[in-house]
Amino acid sequence: MDLAFTPEEQKFADEVRAFVRANLPADVRDKVKNGKHLIRDDYMRWQQALGKKGWLVYTWPKKHGGPGFTPAQRYIFENICAEEYAPGIIPFGTKMVGPVIYTFGTEAQKEKYLPAIRESTVWWCQGYSEPGSGSDLASLRTKAEKDGDHYIVNGSKTWNTMGHWADWIFCLVRTDSKSKPQEGISFLLIDMKTPGITVKPIIMADGGHEVNEVFFDNVKVPVENLVGKENEGWTCAKFLLANERLGIAAVPQSKRGVEALKDIARVEQDNGRPLIENQSFAEKIADLEIQVTALEFTELRVLSQMAQGGQPGAEVSGLKIRGSEIQQRITELTMEAVGEYSAPYLPGLLWQGTNEEPVGPDYAHLAAPRYFNTRKTTIYGGSNEIQKGIISKMVLGL
């Protein structure tokens, strides 16, 4: 056992840092640093730079065009990107549908879809949840009926993140309503430009638009867009979920979040002294930092198992639970640090990138919306109650 990086790993770290500094557009870096909202083009410019370098799909095996990083390299890559204020990689193509396609897809599908995911020329989104199917995903009712060499898709999806920017959507659809819920589901790729698709924004508590409802009205999808076998889409869904859970703990982002919080606490005043000198507040930050460290080491233990060829088990669910709680706590403490100056609501500055002066310091108007928005982390990707249900059943055998 050794915590220190080998000289090769150290060299790799230097390479990643140099790359990010040379290729991350300065305006994008500033936005991330100041907590501003990014637009589609911001993500695309950065992801395309990574794609060109071959690092966008850094979790993929070499065989499918990934860089074949070791777990240590992944760890280094993620942490340095976060430290250098790179935006998070949008997971829908790279971490979700990509691995599903190279695992379950045909050769033709791999050739058609993977290059564009690797290079970030196509934006993907996810069509899973439905109004009546949240935690109980298998109860989904969006129907795909075979009609010659097409499926005709009808129904609606909800909580669709960034669908208004997407070129393609991967969907779970019901192709058989007679069997058990899990057994009649298929995994279908749909071009968002197909007639019959409507995207309707959902406005969140912080006034922001990042999620949508997507309606399918007699949408014609070629049968060759089916991934895996018909009615076996649940297998793809489970595979994707297990893949997704690891990165979802967002440890590098949380480490960055704690640093940003400390910066704010150094600036904010409390009885004529920096807030960070307030013992109670400093202890809260310390407590949070310890939680992040515990999570990071748990994740490192899982990565180390994987490096030895082991599979991540259901206990990775624990990472998602703690990771999401920590993300929430960071936003909560940030808002606490900002205090009453969290109250002004400046949607122009927040959403439209207008040039109005902030009220109070730059970071103040972001604090409360962040806090409200981050409540989602314990809900999406399988709520924490569902995650605990999984651990209780799969790990503890209850």
Added chain:
Amino acid sequence: MDLSLSDEQKQLQESAERFAREKYTFDNRRKIVATERGWLPENWAQFAELGWLGMAFSEEDGGYGGGPIETMIVMEQFGKGLVLEPFLPTVVLGGGMIARAGSADQKAALLAPMIEGKKQFAFAWLERQSRYNLADVSLKATKEGNGWSLSGHKGVVYNAASADEIIVLARTAGSAREPKGLTLFVVDAKAKGLSRRDYPTQDALRASELTFDKVSVGADAVLGKVDDAFPTVEEAVDRAIVALCAEATGCMDAINAATLEYIKTRKQFGVAIGKFQVLQHRMVDCFTNAQEARSMTLMASLKIDDKDPTVRAKAASGAKVQIGKSGKFCGQSAVQMHGGMGVTDEMAVSHYFKRLTMIDLMFGNQQHHLTRYSNLAMAA
């Protein structure tokens, strides 16, 4: 010892409950938010007519002889409806300070029209560096002939855009953060040299940043004694805290009721999600939290008239700690149990959640008041 409401208080409760229920449906409220003022003059006129604007003031001040219990009753219903009319800044804070420190002339000129619904106030105390220290004031008032000249900045001043008069806490002597040397001024909202930047708040109220550039006021603008405003301000803020606690109690009742209804009707895995024990116990914890919040609000409302300022301060801080804790628990739990719906703009829960969150930050959060309470309790 008697914790029951009188018949008159019960009637007040019913009429406030009816007002919130009828005038503050979700859609109505949304329309009110979108108006220019962000509240409705016709509602304010109704408050005056019903006597709510004067209920907590003594008869000699032109009021109806009620007190903190009446304020608690009305504020609780305002919390249930997320009522937007500026009752807290105008009546509880502004009216409260004028009643306590104002001269007979000031009461006649300010309090009487306020009770009739013809004057509104805002209270400007916070500055960028103040956090929750009421004495951390640097806006300066200097002598100018018979009167004073005010220069400096005030932040997050609720209702400043609608107020007729701004009650400003200014430093007339002493060093930074010294409680001695503070003075209250009643400043015409349209005074020359006073500029405003208006904005909405997270929870759809209205507030402003105020800049004072050599704003001249007469000697009669001083509310109470020169250099000795701090006790008045501290008491007024303690009273405002208790009123806020009552509002939070109403918010918690409403958000809990909405969540309970939701988990009884939302089905997943073939059953109402309220059948899952993990949600049942969380719901019970919400219920318990709201009960405790109600208990502490009641305690504080009963003790806020105490002559001993320590008793009063401990009561207000104690209740604020509870409200911060319970409000956060009920708000976060409501969102969690609603799932994604809980953070959409179209559901009432997200609005209650935002209000509860902002209430914790107003006049000192949970941590601040825990420290204040602790210091008072250890000194005893």
Added chain:
Amino acid sequence: MDLSLKPEHKAFADEVRAFARENLSPATREKTFSGKHYDRGDHIVWQKALGKKGWLAYTWPKKYGGPGWDVTQRFLFENVLAEEGAPRILPFGPKMVGPVIYTFGTEEQKERFLPGIRSSEVSWCQGYSEPGAGSDLANLRTRAVREGDHYIVNGQKTWTSFAHWGDWIFCLVRTNTEVKPQEGISFLLIDMKTPGVTVRPIIMTDGAHHVNDVFLDNVKVPVENLIGKENEGWTCAKFLLANERLGIAEVPSSKRGVSMLRQIARIEPLDGGTLADDPAFTAQIADIDLQVQALEMSELRVLSTMAQGGAPGPEVSTLKVRGSEIQQRIAELTMEAVGEYAQPYQPGMLFHDTNETPIGPDHAPPAAPRYFNMRKTSIYGGSTEIQKNIVSKMVLGL
């Protein structure tokens, strides 16, 4: 609404205080404030004094020999006694079986049993839980079979507090196995001296002997010891539980606990000063202090409803839940205040009147044992989980 006391209530409080000062033995009082264990004599001598004054059964109506106090008097009585360091009144006679007997018993039973309870001449204990019937009490299996004018009782009760001091035990026994569990239970009074009754101590984690197993081996109980009708014992059990829940929050003793904790913080050294100078620690005391106040106000609200003739609803269950959590927290903070000196195990200091000098300060020996022991409060009298189930069903309708 008014929190202040009428003159007659003030006079009453003075009377209670004077009585306690005159009648409570200084040795017993000392045990309370140093956290030592009471022996049987401490309880009995004090309870007999109360009994003689007519105050032991202070919650009973006048008709059955109680003082007929209003809720304010009860509140004052409990608080003054706690402040004066009186041991709590053992509830098994005056608060549990007494009210069951005067509510469901025959005239003969009232005459026979109530005087001994009022005077504390007879000590009672409770035979409810069994090894296989804890949270699921209705699952109990101790059998009572009718044989002529006797029941023959066989089975085992557990967690029986103070059975080793008890003259009588009130038991839930199964008289019918054919019906639904709740419908075949009877409420039976058993003289502990009856042949076939064996008491075996259970030593708790802090080394104390409070609870016991009680074995019943062919115990012959006269049928006139049955309270209420045969097979209707569950009604008595529910009545008793509802009666018990109010006082179980233990607010007066928690108030005393908080003030003792502040005393300890003023004594315990820290960095050349005392623990009372540590704002992080005193804030934790403040927090528990406020929790006690909230609980007290909640209890007063319930009492006020009762004073107006309203019945306390199942929401009083939340009082027990919070009350037990608070007792635990006070014990935890007290141990934390003592610090490393909580480690020496000093049973002599706890259980006997010894003259040995304690290791560390006087308040150190009971700190850890009390923390361990207080874990029971969220388990007995219906565990926290069971209480929440009750509220969820009865109050929230889930």
